[in-house]
Amino acid sequence: MPDTPTKAVTERLLETPSLLRLAPLLGEPRASHMLACLSHDLAWQRPHLRLYGREHPIPRQQVWMGDVGYRYSGQDFTPDPWHPAVLALRQAVVERLANAGIRARFNSVLLNRYADGQDRMGWHSDDETELGPEPLIAAVSLGCERPLRFRWRDKRQAPFNVWLPHDSLLVMGRGVQRQLQHALLPRKVPGVRISLTFRWVHPSQMQ
Numbered sequence: 001m002p003d004t005p006t007k008a009v010t011e012r013l014l015e016t017p018s019l020l021r022l023a024p025l026l027g028e029p030r031a032s033h034m035l036a037c038l039s040h041d042l043a044w045q046r047p048h049l050r051l052y053g054r055e056h057p058i059p060r061q062q063v064w065m066g067d068v069g070y071r072y073s074g075q076d077f078t079p080d081p082w083h084p085a086v087l088a089l090r091q092a093v094v095e096r097l098a099n100a101g102i103r104a105r106f107n108s109v110l111l112n113r114y115a116d117g118q119d120r121m122g123w124h125s126d127d128e129t130e131l132g133p134e135p136l137i138a139a140v141s142l143g144c145e146r147p148l149r150f151r152w153r154d155k156r157q158a159p160f161n162v163w164l165p166h167d168s169l170l171v172m173g174r175g176v177q178r179q180l181q182h183a184l185l186p187r188k189v190p191g192v193r194i195s196l197t198f199r200w201v202h203p204s205q206m207q
């Protein structure tokens, strides 16, 4: 990819609740180095989750990183310590949000690695109680471009795709988790994709 500056663009996808796509975040060659570094360095896990009484490996790999433990699909996860590259990425996200007039802080991140188009994430909202009532979640995408599909819980409008190119940042603002669900559906795409969803986990609400 060319090592030339690209004009930063902010797209407002939804007004209320606020859904924003910002790109590029790091620029090249930083973004491609980040993808290679995370893919290589991290201790990617494929935990089993219980679904309808049976254990299944999740259809992707993941790593939790951050300051506080996290409960997800009925299981407790102890996070990995911050990797320096992820800390640098968090800093880039916070600065980019500040430039867009959004004040946010993050003490946790879920990293997802989708090896190919078969790897996926099912319909959900990130609405666990420890995220608080109206979380702001910032999702960085690296690698193969794929659509994140959204649907309204009250079916007020049709579901829609948000394509997430390499080195883009999706901001799911306050109200998005309450009003919509999202999923990364399987799709015929060639390559690896890593997403990082930065969150604030309220430590006081953890058992």
Ligand SMILES: O=C(O)CCC(=O)C(=O)O
Pocket (backbone or CB within 6 Å): 110, 112, 121, 126, 139, 148, 164, 182, 184, 195, 197
């Ligand atoms: O991979 C993505 O873009 C979505 C990830 C996601 O929904 C999550 O980490 O909660």
Ligand SMILES: [Fe+2]
Pocket (backbone or CB within 6 Å): 124, 125, 126, 182, 197
């Ligand atoms: Fe999510």
